Amino acid sequence: MKSLVVYHSKNSGAAKSILFLKKRNAFSFQKISKETTIFNFFRLILLFIRALFIKNIILNGIAVIANPNIQKVLKVLPNKKIILYWHEGEYHWNQTLKYFKIKTSDIADFIASAHNICDSQRVKEWLSHAFLPNRQPDVLYECIDVSCTIGFHSKSTTNLDHINVLAVGNLCTRKGFDDFLKIAEQSSNKINFKWAGKNVEYDLKRKDRVKEINENWGYNKVEVLGFSNHPSKLYSECDVFFLPSIDEPFGIVYLEALLYGKFVIASPNSGFSELLKNKPNLGYVYTDLVDLVSFIDNRLLEKISQNDYRKERHLFAKSHGVDNFHENLTRLIAKYENATPL
Template identity: 25%
Template sequence: MGLGAPKKTVIFNFFKNFYPGKKKVRNTLKVLMLGWELPPFFAGGVGMVCYHLTRALCQQGVDIIYVMPFGPRMIRSDYMRILIADHLFPRMRFRLKEIDSLLGAYETPESYDEEFRKYLASLSPRERAKALYGPNVFQEAYLFARKVRLIAMQEDFDIIHAHDHWTFPAAIEAKKATGKPLVIHVHITEFDKTGGMSVNQRVYEIERAGMHAADLIIVVSNFIKQRLINSYGVPPDKIRVVHNAAEAMNTNVYHDASKIKETDKIVLFIGRITLQKGPDYFVEAAKKVLEKDPNVKFIMAGTGDMLPRIIERVAELGIADKFIFPGFVTREEVAKLNKIADVFVMPSVSEPFGIVPLEAMWQETPAIISKQSGVSEVLNHVLKVDFWDVNDIANKILAVLHYRNLHDQLKHHGLLEVRSMTWEEPARKCIEIYKEVLRRK
């Protein structure tokens, strides 16, 4: 190779020797999909959505390359290619040290800073000086963008599909490098995470940049569509609504709650204990329920920054003996808790969609959900409340607990409803969106 050869040729020579992707002739629709997580390496609902959506897309003939910034070295899929950016670069002979990422899908700049401080404290002075991760989550997102740009320049695909705002810088770089159209998938916004309070301006700017760089935007509800129009200045004709579906749950689960059930009914909350999820409204409603019926136990499963405050408030109200805080629960434990609950409550302040009530309904547990949620747009056999109306929440809890006919109707029809919500339909809509954006090009 002569001295005048372009640098890109040098990069591609490295790729050809050490990168597993090879271009080939094909006839199927091929998608470069970017995400922070995928089961079993995931932090929350977005990971499960990505899993079910990608599987349904592949079943309908779409070829997917799924790129994550980090993950287990042995992660595999039987239906799509998974590329872990952090693992690829040593093979490409770049001077990058491979270490576990500190970033999770629901990481905030503040929590990332705390994890980064712990990470630095574990290093020797020399290692600390050479640490490759930036001092905050934003620098890590932009590091991922640099890697994805190089991956995109080599891979063969038709369209870019990016989940989660932390992938938006990478998606923009991939679009710039290849000229391929970009679809972003908005599952949640900074306004929803914070309840509209203390919005992080830098996060907002990343979100907005991705939205305005995209050719089309998929949102999980009309609730989020209005958010994008009102708060991010996105034209309505650029947004397509694709509601999530329900994951088929294992109903053959057992949890021995006989000691509790001998005397008490069970009201269940599952979710992150954060402002967005409305745990404080759940507690205030519980107090009102107990004033009418003391034979009720409340289970609040999950962790989050509000948990200490919630525990303190429960003690202040004198109802600590009526609350159980099991902390973080696994998928199997979620199914067991839903199985024993008499009613599930989701009092979210701002919920873009909301998978958890669907999981409860799969276990034949009646659900009470916030009207300020995307899932309320598609569910009929549930009771709906405004998150702030603790009197209404309490009254509806008592109604489900005390009126057997109402309980049985919600239980039976709710199960039938959730069984009909399969992932084939969201996948079909995504394919139509892909085709629409490709026609524009």
């Protein structure tokens, strides 16, 4: 049975995985943005018409789940299986409430009456505590396009005298840019740091901080690259991937880096960190910055110089490809179709 996926924007991180399913016949898609515009009004009408003929409706991401206009449409559509796919946690939830000018109580019953899927255990724990104390949501991890393997080499090309550490993400407080600079400042002169992503919060203070670190070391130890249309090239050229996010519901970029055989250093505040448990050859989850500095000084070289580990990382990432994601989502939908009403 076909399912209708409602998403906010193709440029949203929340839509990245599920939009891979556009090529699959079992799903159709409807974009509904947050803005109140004439164009979006007609999208809502189209959503209503399309939803009349489809039983399963997947609301993908918090910008769709909390949209009051979408909820108004769904209220007049009886006998629908509403599935909420969460890619965000408390931080994004509070930001979304402010944007739509609604309260948690306005939407709590809607969430409790739907089937809920989370993209990590981290998100599941937050959602269960906030809305579903007596019912556990399902977990469906994000996926990547595993066909994009240009640049993967099973043998290491690392020059241990010049190690390149890469971060990919919006340059902002939440993604951990300040901690990124702290680690860069304390690491040896063999290790260079590059940040690629939109310069969302790259203010004068942070620019001066980068300049100060580079002047103290006598070379460009830290480079801010800005947004890149070709992250695959950056992944293939780096030696280590490191994103010290303060709040990361999942972190699909870690998977993308692993696809290129790169060792990843994951924030303990990321949903992805739970996938690295008992997998020391794939990456490292630090407890705090002191622990991370010690790891970089004493153990990092060993991890990035072993060729066998590169293949293991690549295969792990491939196991989180679109085909497995599609299969797991289809299985969950079938379970909800056969479930008794909530």
